[in-house]
Amino acid sequence: MIIIDNLNDMQKELKQHKQKSIGYVPTMGFLHEGHLSLIKESVKENDLTVLSIFVNPLQFGPNEDFETYPRDPKHDETLAEKYGVDIIFMPTTEVMYPKKLTFSIEVTQKADILCGKSRPGHFDGVVTVLLKLFNIIQPSNAYFGMKDAQQLAIVHAFVEEFNLPVNIKGLATVREPSGLAKSSRNVYLSEDEKDSAVSLIESLTYGAELIKSNKYNVNEILEQVKSKFSEKNNTSFEYLELLSYPDLEKVTKIKSTVILAIAVKYKQARLIDNLIIDKNGNILTEFN
Numbered sequence: 001m002i003i004i005d006n007l008n009d010m011q012k013e014l015k016q017h018k019q020k021s022i023g024y025v026p027t028m029g030f031l032h033e034g035h036l037s038l039i040k041e042s043v044k045e046n047d048l049t050v051l052s053i054f055v056n057p058l059q060f061g062p063n064e065d066f067e068t069y070p071r072d073p074k075h076d077e078t079l080a081e082k083y084g085v086d087i088i089f090m091p092t093t094e095v096m097y098p099k100k101l102t103f104s105i106e107v108t109q110k111a112d113i114l115c116g117k118s119r120p121g122h123f124d125g126v127v128t129v130l131l132k133l134f135n136i137i138q139p140s141n142a143y144f145g146m147k148d149a150q151q152l153a154i155v156h157a158f159v160e161e162f163n164l165p166v167n168i169k170g171l172a173t174v175r176e177p178s179g180l181a182k183s184s185r186n187v188y189l190s191e192d193e194k195d196s197a198v199s200l201i202e203s204l205t206y207g208a209e210l211i212k213s214n215k216y217n218v219n220e221i222l223e224q225v226k227s228k229f230s231e232k233n234n235t236s237f238e239y240l241e242l243l244s245y246p247d248l249e250k251v252t253k254i255k256s257t258v259i260l261a262i263a264v265k266y267k268q269a270r271l272i273d274n275l276i277i278d279k280n281g282n283i284l285t286e287f288n
């Protein structure tokens with residue numbers, strides 16, 4: 001495994017692998033099992049796997065946790081090597097953004113709902129950095145977790161609308177034995193919060209069962225999911241939504257695939273989780 005922190009070396013290295021399929025796992029580091037499942041799939045499906053580790057300032061709002069976002073590059077390197085990554089691309093902010101940008105990319109749909117509502121500009125920052133990273137790495141396949149389902153929907157649309165030559169693969173959320181979705185930000189949770197946070201997935205799963213039963217309309221489902229969540233948890237919702245997926249539009253009836261998504265705010269962490277559910281109530285475990 002080699003670690004590269006600049007564009008020249010990256011270009012030189014990739015020139016040697018021109019005929020190979022490149023699998024790419026974009027991350028902000030502090031790797032957990034969710035990232036490792038993406039790496040595993042990339043290693044399985046491609047000749048070469050590139051992992052990027054870059055905490056992208058452009059996708060953090062002024063009052064968000066850019067400075068304190070958890071970082072542990074040495075630990076990440078050990079894990080990446082163990083799981084078969086060939087190249088880690090770990091640029092500095094100066095390498096990625098050497099000067100003030102002349103252009104800006106604005107996500108004009110799917111961005112002002114769910115997480116985008118409280119994080120204006122977040123997805124603009126995500127697609128900007130991804131455009132740069134896709135151009136630098138030129139991957140055949142890029143792997144994303146379904147936990148960030150709104151990001152996945154936006155990246156799918158971005159790649160399609162701008163004809164970017166990369167396949168986007170969305171893989172199942174990896175969970176703790178309790179059901180809590182793995183996230184780099186879980187380190188901010190107290191033990192009590194971790195226990196109560198299990199009600200995120202419990203209430204979403206209950207929602208999937210209600211969809212499967214085919215007896216309730218969208219409002220009734222949301223009401224019941226809310227009370228299920230509140231049985232074990234007095235944290236308030238940032239959102240609880242049932243939308244079409246990947247279009248992320250309001251629905252009154254469930255006629256095609258939907259996302260049931262939740263965000264709650266704990267003392268030091270904001271947790272999100274979701275299930276993507278087909279019209280028969282089956283939970284999808286990949287979205288390509």
Ligand code: PAF
Nearest residue numbers: 026027028056126129148
């Ligand atoms: O999901 C993430 O970790 C980030 O949003 C990504 C895709 C690496 C872009 O910075």
